[in-house]
Amino acid sequence: MQKFVIVLVLSSMVALAAPSAFEEYRARMLTGQVETIDAPPKIIDAAVETRPSGRVALLRADRSGHFRADARMNGRPVPVLVDTGATFVAIDEATARQLGIVPARTDYRHTVQTANGETRAALARIDRLQLGPIELRDVEALVTRDGTLPVTLLGMSFLSRLSKFEIADGRLTLSQ
Secondary structure (H helix, E strand, C coil), X not given: CHHHHHHHHHHHHHHHHHHHHHHXXXXXXXXXXXXXXXXXXXXXXXXXXXXCCCCEXXXXXCCCCCEEEEEEECCEEEEEEECCCXXXXXEEHHHHHHCCCCCCHHHCCEEEEECCEXXXXXXXXXXXXXECCEEEEEEEEEEECCCCCCCEEECHHHHCCCCEEEEECCEEEEEC
């Protein structure tokens, strides 16, 4: 009888903990919070076993299938949308000012096509860009006029400097 009571108590504790663990997982998934891998998982392809080296960040797709996360640029939090179709990291003027980047009027000499149409942009550099455990320095960026971008785009000027990025099973894996 004593073993039955112990099993019953342990089962009750697990049942109480499971909903809160599930709610935490669900909340992270909906906000696009970055997961990190401390010990990289084994990847088995046919008979070859390899391990990714370096730092790894995992992003889950949101309900619309996009990958969103909170990055840090020059030490400041910036929500981003991963966009493999964007040549550069793209930020608007307000975000640039928060990062300490203030292009001159004459720097807005590049014509770029955005989802909202054509606009002018200035080339700039972000001193430090972090996404989870991944950190890059001196990342090329475009600064667009305010109102032309609804969200900061994490484009190929960041992604192409990684050792690998891939999408599978609703996850984007970024490796440095």
